[in-house]
Amino acid sequence: MVSSSNTNVNNWSVLNKQEYISSRVIVPFFSIAFFSLQSDTNWWKGTCKGRTGLIPSNYVAEQAESIDNPLHEAAKRGNLSWLRECLDNRVGVNGLDKAGSTALYWACHGGHKDIVEVLLTQPNVELNQQNKLGDTALHAAAWKGYADIVETLLAKGARTDLRNNEKKLAFDMATNAACASLLKKKQGQDIMRTLSNADEYLDDEDSD
Missing domain, CATH: 1.25.40.20 (Ankyrin repeat-containing domain)
Known part of the structure; x- marks a missing residue:
């Protein structure tokens, strides 16, 4: 679960019949989290460094900046x-x-x-x-x-x-x-x- 106020969100396409929103969350220690939509829209399930937890969706919505194509960005930057x-x-x-x-x-x-x-x-x-x-x-x-x-x-x-x-x-x-x-x-x-x-x-x- 991420508790930083520094966040960037990346949009994913539909994968494996489940709609995902990928959130690359940059915290002070430069960890990255990925979020997926849940049936409860108030909470998103997130995975960070192999650990999974829930984060309020409004937290991401209020403090996130969208970055498209995370894999492309990683490839460009090496x-x-x-x-x-x-x-x-x-x-x-x-x-x-x-x-x-x-x-x-x-x-x-x-x-x-x-x-x-x-x-x-x-x-x-x-x-x-x-x-x-x-x-x-x-x-x-x-x-x-x-x-x-x-x-x-x-x-x-x-x-x-x-x-x-x-x-x-x-x-x-x-x-x-x-x-x-x-x-x-x-x-x-x-x-x-x-x-x-x-x-x-x-x-x-x-x-x-």
Whole structure:
């Protein structure tokens, strides 16, 4: 249960058929609490550092400031502990912000490899989600010049053939030789794989 007057509230979407409001509550010791709506609207159930309790809903309403997309904010800032707490409290890993970007996109954009690695371990994480500009996480990493993150994304199966709204591939966005080399090599492997599959298809047709 949180007793501080310093509070920030983050809004969640509907998860697991239960409507949640995520409240990131900053107390003097920088702990974080998450709240869910209860049948009794006067009290919200909150979890903080593994401890669960009730807090008056008007306390949060009167002293809270809304911050959208807590997972995205954690990813942007490279705040691993906050990110893990969001995931532990079932914040959706593939949620989109106003730009249509995922938390993974922002982690790649910021060069936060530790955040990227954690997000990539999440079940059903969307590796190739394109935002409103058509950019993927791979585009972001290539553009910002983070070769280690480009390599990590490629190892997880990130697609190199997706073009953004300006018709640019991640390769076209690469700002250094290391990123460009990794992307070119992967594109070459994909082309060879496609040609091999085509040859196998033709061989099958010839045998019919």
